[in-house]
Amino acid sequence: xxxxxxxSAVIEGAAGFHARPAVKVSKxxxxxxxxxxxxxxxxxxxxxxxxxNAVMKMKATTGTQLLIRAEGVDADTAVxxxxxxxRQNFEDA
Amino acid sequence: MKVSEIFLSGVxxxxxxxxxxxxxxxxxxxxxIDRQVGNPQQEQYxxxxxxxxxxxxxxxxxxxxxxxxxxxxxxQLALLEDEDxxxxxxTSINKGKSAHEAWTEMVNTEISDYVAADESYMxxxxxxxxDLKRCVLAAMSGNIDTEPSPTHSEGVVIAACEIMPSxxxxxxxxxxxxxxxxxxxxxxHVAILARARGIPMLVGCDSxxxxxxxxxxxxxxxxxxxxxxxxxxDRHIAFQSRLSQHRNLEKRGT
Numbered sequence: 001x002x003x004x005x006x007x008s009a010v011i012e013g014a015a016g017f018h019a020r021p022a023v024k025v026s027k028x029x030x031x032x033x034x035x036x037x038x039x040x041x042x043x044x045x046x047x048x049x050x051x052x053n054a055v056m057k058m059k060a061t062t063g064t065q066l067l068i069r070a071e072g073v074d075a076d077t078a079v080x081x082x083x084x085x086x087r088q089n090f091e092d093a
Numbered sequence: 094m095k096v097s098e099i100f101l102s103g104v105x106x107x108x109x110x111x112x113x114x115x116x117x118x119x120x121x122x123x124x125x126i127d128r129q130v131g132n133p134q135q136e137q138y139x140x141x142x143x144x145x146x147x148x149x150x151x152x153x154x155x156x157x158x159x160x161x162x163x164x165x166x167x168x169q170l171a172l173l174e175d176e177d178x179x180x181x182x183x184t185s186i187n188k189g190k191s192a193h194e195a196w197t198e199m200v201n202t203e204i205s206d207y208v209a210a211d212e213s214y215m216x217x218x219x220x221x222x223x224d225l226k227r228c229v230l231a232a233m234s235g236n237i238d239t240e241p242s243p244t245h246s247e248g249v250v251i252a253a254c255e256i257m258p259s260x261x262x263x264x265x266x267x268x269x270x271x272x273x274x275x276x277x278x279x280x281x282h283v284a285i286l287a288r289a290r291g292i293p294m295l296v297g298c299d300s301x302x303x304x305x306x307x308x309x310x311x312x313x314x315x316x317x318x319x320x321x322x323x324x325x326x327d328r329h330i331a332f333q334s335r336l337s338q339h340r341n342l343e344k345r346g347t
Contacts, residue, residue: 018214019164019165019168019214019218019221019282020164020167020168022168022171023167023168023171026171026175027171048177050175050176050177051175051176051177051178052168052171052172052174052175052178053172053175053177053178053203054175054177056168056215056218057206057207057210057215059210059212059215061212
């Protein structure tokens with residue numbers, strides 16, 4: 001992606017990416033115009049953060065480092081909000 | 094004629110002890126579908142209508158239930174709003190598949206992926222997908238299920254092969270004392286709901302469970318990971334005694 005914003009966060013809580021976190025992540029990503037993508041494979045494979053199914057299937061377990069990238073008008077906000085959500089262990093602000 | 098005691102083992106999914114008449118649960122929705130198929134344009138319309146109906150039904154269910162139930166059903170709702178998830182279905186229809194075949198194939202593929210992931214919480218998502226699959230199929234077949242769930246006079250033990258989240262939420266829980274399934278898992282959404290409601294539940298029970306005639310007396314004891322069907326009098330008395338102790342301990346907050 002050209003001109004993309006990147007961020008990262010480690011998944012902390014015991015939940016890992018269970019159904020609720022996956023729904024929250026994709027709902028948040030959908031709020032932004034930017035394309036938002038996630039990777040648990042250190043950037044090898046990226047999935048669409050707006051797809052609940054794709055996020056759920058990431059198998060992001062506790063301790064996993066998640067990479068986030070976004071491209072578009074509100075990319076910066078998108079990335080920082082996503083990072084915050086993950087660092088707060090998916091508790092809504 | 095003396096009716097013999099049957100001991101069935103299971104895996105505790107929601108802790109507790111309960112007694113009641115065992116009732117074989119009838120599946121309210123299934124994978125089967127019988128409908129007229131149209132051309133691709135018509136099938137696309139059927140798909141969109143069915144998805145809309147499913148969204149509405151699930152939203153309604155979420156609106157009248159508590160936090161836990163809402164959180165659980167929101168995964169299904171989120172899938173219905175996931176464009177990447179739904180895209181292959183439309184593509185399939187354009188290639189000539191009927192709406193129900195296209196939908197079933199896509200969801201079954203996803204279910205296989207989740208089951209293959211080999212993590213309990215991933216496998217548990219398969220249940221949500223099966224639930225969602227049936228919900229949309231029912232909408233496609235034009236079945237609008239207005240019949241309320243059967244109510245029972247008092248404290249029955251529901252026996253089933255499996256129970257889907259939406260089915261659980263439609264049960265009249267005030268008349269249910271426990272649930273036992275031959276399939277299922279302790280990390281499923283249904284198990285979470287049963288725990289939230291304080292309804293004892295055993296999963297992965299001996300398949301004999303499904304052959305027990307409805308109306309048979311049953312004792313469910315998750316501490317012992319078992320159900321006793323047609324308990325002898327002594328057994329029943331011992332159970333009631335343990336049940337009282339259990340309740341007293343609960344009251345004292347131990």
